Amino acid sequence: MKSFQERTISRRNFILGLAGAGVVSLTTGTALAYIKNRDTLNTDTKDLALPGNIKDPTKPQLGQPSPLLAEGETEFEKNMDFSDLTIDAKYKGRTLVLVELFGGNQGFAMCPYANNGDFNSNHGVKELIPFDNEIGFHQELVDLAEFKDKIAIVEGVGHLNKNLSHFTMKDRWHLCDSDDKQNYSSGFWARTSNALATHNDGLVAASTSGYALSMAGVTAPFLSASSLDQLSILSDSAYAEYRDTVASFDGDVKDLGAIYQSIYQTQNQFPPVVAAAPDWTQASANGNPGDLGKQLQVASYLIQADVGIQVIHVTTGGFDLHGGLSFEYPELMKKVNIALSGFLTEIEEAGLADNVTVALASEFGRRVNINGQGSDHGNTSTLMVIGGNVKPGRYGQTPSLKNLDSSGNVKAEVPFDSYLASLAQGCLGVPADRLLTQQTEQLDMFI
Amino acid sequence: MADRKSSLNIPAQVIRRATLLSDQSLVTKHDGSSHGEIIDDLLSVGLDTRKSAGNTTEWDRITAPAWAGNAPLSPTNPLQDRMHFCWHTLLPCSTKMLTSKMIADHNDAIRSNALTNYKEVLIAHSKSAANIIYLTLDLSVKEENYNENFSRELMELFTLGEINGYTQDDVTAGGLAMTGWFANGGAGVHSGEFRAERSYSGNVTFMGENKKWDMDSIINKLLSMEQTAKFMSSRIGFHLTGVEFTDAKAEEIGKFWYGTDYDIKALIKKLFTDPDLQKPYYSRARTGLEYYYAVHKAAKLSDAYVPEKGDPTLLGQAWWHPPSVGGWPPEQWATPGSFLWRGNFLKKIDFPSLGLDEILDRCGLYQLTDSTYDKLKSIPADDSKLLWMVAMSSMEFNSI
Numbered sequence: 001m002k003s004f005q006e007r008t009i010s011r012r013n014f015i016l017g018l019a020g021a022g023v024v025s026l027t028t029g030t031a032l033a034y035i036k037n038r039d040t041l042n043t044d045t046k047d048l049a050l051p052g053n054i055k056d057p058t059k060p061q062l063g064q065p066s067p068l069l070a071e072g073e074t075e076f077e078k079n080m081d082f083s084d085l086t087i088d089a090k091y092k093g094r095t096l097v098l099v100e101l102f103g104g105n106q107g108f109a110m111c112p113y114a115n116n117g118d119f120n121s122n123h124g125v126k127e128l129i130p131f132d133n134e135i136g137f138h139q140e141l142v143d144l145a146e147f148k149d150k151i152a153i154v155e156g157v158g159h160l161n162k163n164l165s166h167f168t169m170k171d172r173w174h175l176c177d178s179d180d181k182q183n184y185s186s187g188f189w190a191r192t193s194n195a196l197a198t199h200n201d202g203l204v205a206a207s208t209s210g211y212a213l214s215m216a217g218v219t220a221p222f223l224s225a226s227s228l229d230q231l232s233i234l235s236d237s238a239y240a241e242y243r244d245t246v247a248s249f250d251g252d253v254k255d256l257g258a259i260y261q262s263i264y265q266t267q268n269q270f271p272p273v274v275a276a277a278p279d280w281t282q283a284s285a286n287g288n289p290g291d292l293g294k295q296l297q298v299a300s301y302l303i304q305a306d307v308g309i310q311v312i313h314v315t316t317g318g319f320d321l322h323g324g325l326s327f328e329y330p331e332l333m334k335k336v337n338i339a340l341s342g343f344l345t346e347i348e349e350a351g352l353a354d355n356v357t358v359a360l361a362s363e364f365g366r367r368v369n370i371n372g373q374g375s376d377h378g379n380t381s382t383l384m385v386i387g388g389n390v391k392p393g394r395y396g397q398t399p400s401l402k403n404l405d406s407s408g409n410v411k412a413e414v415p416f417d418s419y420l421a422s423l424a425q426g427c428l429g430v431p432a433d434r435l436l437t438q439q440t441e442q443l444d445m446f447i
Numbered sequence: 448m449a450d451r452k453s454s455l456n457i458p459a460q461v462i463r464r465a466t467l468l469s470d471q472s473l474v475t476k477h478d479g480s481s482h483g484e485i486i487d488d489l490l491s492v493g494l495d496t497r498k499s500a501g502n503t504t505e506w507d508r509i510t511a512p513a514w515a516g517n518a519p520l521s522p523t524n525p526l527q528d529r530m531h532f533c534w535h536t537l538l539p540c541s542t543k544m545l546t547s548k549m550i551a552d553h554n555d556a557i558r559s560n561a562l563t564n565y566k567e568v569l570i571a572h573s574k575s576a577a578n579i580i581y582l583t584l585d586l587s588v589k590e591e592n593y594n595e596n597f598s599r600e601l602m603e604l605f606t607l608g609e610i611n612g613y614t615q616d617d618v619t620a621g622g623l624a625m626t627g628w629f630a631n632g633g634a635g636v637h638s639g640e641f642r643a644e645r646s647y648s649g650n651v652t653f654m655g656e657n658k659k660w661d662m663d664s665i666i667n668k669l670l671s672m673e674q675t676a677k678f679m680s681s682r683i684g685f686h687l688t689g690v691e692f693t694d695a696k697a698e699e700i701g702k703f704w705y706g707t708d709y710d711i712k713a714l715i716k717k718l719f720t721d722p723d724l725q726k727p728y729y730s731r732a733r734t735g736l737e738y739y740y741a742v743h744k745a746a747k748l749s750d751a752y753v754p755e756k757g758d759p760t761l762l763g764q765a766w767w768h769p770p771s772v773g774g775w776p777p778e779q780w781a782t783p784g785s786f787l788w789r790g791n792f793l794k795k796i797d798f799p800s801l802g803l804d805e806i807l808d809r810c811g812l813y814q815l816t817d818s819t820y821d822k823l824k825s826i827p828a829d830d831s832k833l834l835w836m837v838a839m840s841s842m843e844f845n846s847i
Contacts (some may be wrong), residue, residue: 103771109551164595165599165610166773210782210784211777211778211779211782224783224784226763229761229791230784231787233791236760239790242837246790246825246837249841259781259786263786313531322586323583323586371586371593371594373594373596374594376595377595
């Protein structure tokens with residue numbers, strides 16, 4: 001693994017305003033969501049003050065201070081100290097790629113049950129590719145199903161205390177907080193990455209879909225890039241002077257400097273992006289991997305660049321199918337199939353299969369009763385974890401699709417925070433009790 | 448702090464926030480003016496009545512979004528352009544499954560009402576074919592097949608705020624009460640229509656009141672709640688000023704706006720003349736499109752906005768392509784990824800060869816940190832491209 005030259009710089013919080021951003025809602029533009037956590041406006045008496053004087057770090061404003069410790073952090077976070085953390089050698093070099101299917105994926109259609117009454121036909125499941133006698137894969141996951149000896153199917157994952165807002169539930173997943181931002185101001189993968197950084201001198205974490213609350217408060221080396229095109233300026237010799245100039249932005253504008261430094265002072269660690277986009281990232285008669293393909297191409301590049309990457313957050317949308325279930329869901333499954341199977345194959349061909357795990361997530365499932373051509377926001381769902389170090393099989397507990405709660409939702413059997421905790425601990429070797437205040441049960445999914 | 452032309456500091460701030468283009472001529476026009484004088488002048492401009500040419504047979508994702516994207520490049524009423532963009536951001540729709548006429552109609556609805564009244568904007572948006580299809584009202588039919596999609600987002604995103612004054616039962620009741628709306632390009636219906644035969648005709652209990660509700664009465668009910676004024680004025684305020692309101696400030700502004708019956712011009716005037724909201728001088732990060740327009744105007748580029756051509760999309764934002772029903776997360780514009788995007792975007796531009804002072808004037812940068820100014824002054828005067836790129840990569844240019 002390559003080490004970074006500028007260790008002190010890479011330890012900075014690279015996302016402006018991320019420290020402490022965990023206390024805010026991810027709801028787009030809902031400024032009021034921020035209000036709950038703030039007492040005063042900036043009342044700096046200096047007219048036309050630059051934002052470097054802003055005291056509130058919860059905002060994504062340019063030039064504000066970038067504290068390593070977030071203002072508004074909880075007692076647990078204030079006391080979080082990984083200096084004595086030991087991570088078993090077997091976890092070294094492992095990478096977890098979390099693929100978030102935003103919008104609320106109908107997991108019971110992605111991994112349908114064989115004996116499911118009208119559910120499958122109502123949800124356009126025409127054929128089930130068997131995983132075992134009871135459960136299988138959507139008919140469009142034909143290539144991904146080839147990895148079945150490396151797949152854990154996790155059943156019944158949901159919220160014990162549900163709320164059907166995309167954004168509230170997404171925030172809970174990103175913070176791993178079952179109690180609406182009461183326990184953490186930092187993202188779960190940020191905390192995990194910060195823990196991993198005690199044993200990793202490289203680029204620990206990345207987001208391929210821009211800002212992710214899950215990375216709020218990250219102090220480990222972090223990069224965000226959603227396509228390889230974005231990285232082209234890193235190695236373009238015509239712009240070396242530009243890179244050097246902006247990488248030395250400092251003075252009053254510390255955060256801007258930190259961002260540019262994170263990008264450009266590590267540029268020599270990245271090999272040039274020269275390869276043509278592989279077929280699995282391109283649209284074809286088999287479907288369009290779209291943004292998911294591009295993001296996983298970045299993930300593959302970062303993994304193969306051998307810069308130490310251990311946590312990558314990928315997000316793709318379109319799963320909010322209040323309608324169009326019969327024709328849109330198969331297209332979404334084609335996207336997932338092409339992109340994930342292509343990525344896993346490429347990783348396998350690079351000889352890295354035993355080190356890379358893909359885990360699916362979604363803020364919630366959907367209700368089992370359709371509303372005509374789709375279904376409304378629900379709770380419980382089925383997820384998959386795929387990789388060379390995964391013990392294949394079924395985990396969690398099969399939920400009843402008939403014994404619904406009073407609002408027509410499938411009851412959760414596996415709390416979502418147990419699922420996330422199992423990924424951090426089982427895949428990456430970071431004990432869940434170092435990351436969470438709540439107790440969680442581990443799903444023993446990893447070798 | 449480098450103060451290049453202090454009499455232009457206030458005009459530069461107001462123009463970059465209240466318009467999309469950081470127009471140098473508008474800044475110099477208001478040399479020495481106050482916030483209130485400048486905003487009064489902007490509010491006095493007659494409405495731009497141009498309309499986009501929608502087409503009922505065209506399903507592509509180019510023409511109508513391109514019209515919206517190009518309108519600010521030849522501004523008639525720059526504040527109207529800004530508010531058109533504001534409503535496009537806060538009341539988003541995607542091109543998916545829409546004819547270009549539907550997109551054009553939605554553009555016209557939020558643009559022609561951009562400076563009127565929030566009730567007008569919200570109702571025009573809600574009943575547009577674009578919204579009816581995007582939030583699946585067209586699939587919400589009678590009690591057998593209704594969905595909660597629009598009902599939830601109407602309360603969560605467009606009026607009350609996330610889990611704030613409503614329950615899941617209100618979402619369900621609202622979904623049922625607002626059945627009956629229809630649009631379908633394939634069926635030749637390009638404008639939103641209410642069809643009684645598709646609607647639920649019975650009573651529902653919404654906000655504790657059992658009666659026959661419909662879209663108008665639900666929106667009126669939500670607007671009658673002060674929480675809506677508080678929540679939405681905060682969203683608009685953040686969009687225009689980049690300042691996140693404290694609860695006390697939200698109460699104050701919300702109460703004011705509620706008292707004007709949601710008059711948009713009154714809110715704009717209030718936001719731009721509130722001393723608390725004029726600080727900090729530079730606030731939130733420019734969004735992808737705001738950055739695109741700012742670069743476009745400063746460099747006096749002649750190319751048109753073309754969605755999916757590459758550049759705007761590579762900046763992370765394109766008209767009519769929201770990442771979700773919530774629109775674009777404001778946090779995403781100050782990340783390593785967004786700065787990589789912007790660096791690559793600047794690479795492609797053929798900038799005019801100018802000296803530092805003229806570049807900074809063109810960029811609307813009259814007040815700079817010493818750090819930024821020193822760095823720019825250290826660049827050889829004949830390296831105009833580098834001067835442009837570094838100026839446009841500065842914190843100051845990346846902010847509103």
